[in-house]
Amino acid sequence: MARIALITGANRGLGRSTALHLAEAGTDLLLTYRSHAEEAADVVARIRAMGRTAVALPLDASDPAAFPAFAETVRGLLKEHWEREDFDILLNNAGHGSYKAFAQTTEEEFDALMDVHVKGVFFLTQALLPLLKDGGRILNTSTGLTRFIAAETSAYAAAKGAVEVLTRYLAKELGPRGIAVNVIAPGATATDFGGGAVRDNLETRNGLGSLTAMGRVGEADDIGAAAAALLDERTSWITGQRVEASGGMLL
DSSP states (O other): OOOEEEESSOSSHHHHHHHHHHHHTTOEEEEEESSOHHHHHHHHHHHHHTTOOEEEEEOOTTOGGGHHHHHHHHHHHIIIIISOSOEEEEEEOOOOOOOOOGGGOOHHHHHHHHIIIIIHHHHHHHHHGGGEEEEEEEEEEOOGGGTSOOTTOHHHHHHHHHHHHHHHHHHHHHGGGTOEEEEEEEOSEESSGGGSHHHHOHHHHHHHHTTBTTSSOEEHHHHHHHHHHHTSGGGTTOOSOEEEESSSBTO
């Protein structure tokens, strides 16, 4: 029986790459997107071309009021496509960046970050927990910025710091069900995140790359491959851990 993974924000970037890596390893996918349905459809088509089952559905990961209905939709899709009542993997990946100095960060900007990265992760996981298989996996997405400091990222890093603490608590509380819970923390990565500055600005890309042991910034596939490895069935004894995938940034 194939494993089933649910990945939020999988239409692009790290979520997309992880979905494709998992599919290559024989996992079926439930993917969410907030916008750009055409991108999600492309990911679904690529996964289906590998012979795996994939379904994409819309979700605003910052809106907990929508989560109970979303969970019921997932329940129906599991029955329809897999004749199952549960799934194996939850990857909380959806999110956005906000880059502004502490003194200039507004309450609205702060709340937007907390709504998707903290409140959304907390209550979406809570809503989906009854559908997550005993012995399953949860992987949350953080950032290298919880270890090292960069200008104009305090609010974003604070939100991800909360996710890292939550990850350890979930690992403890869900351990009796055999559910392993970890967090992956990417370093500077060339995606469209934060407006695509790392991807598109050569000066920024080279400057950040010079701060890594590997001498370059990460690519989406570097993170997708690392996340898929953490979700492999052979790594189920790893739980409550923060794994940084940054190429050795600012060691």
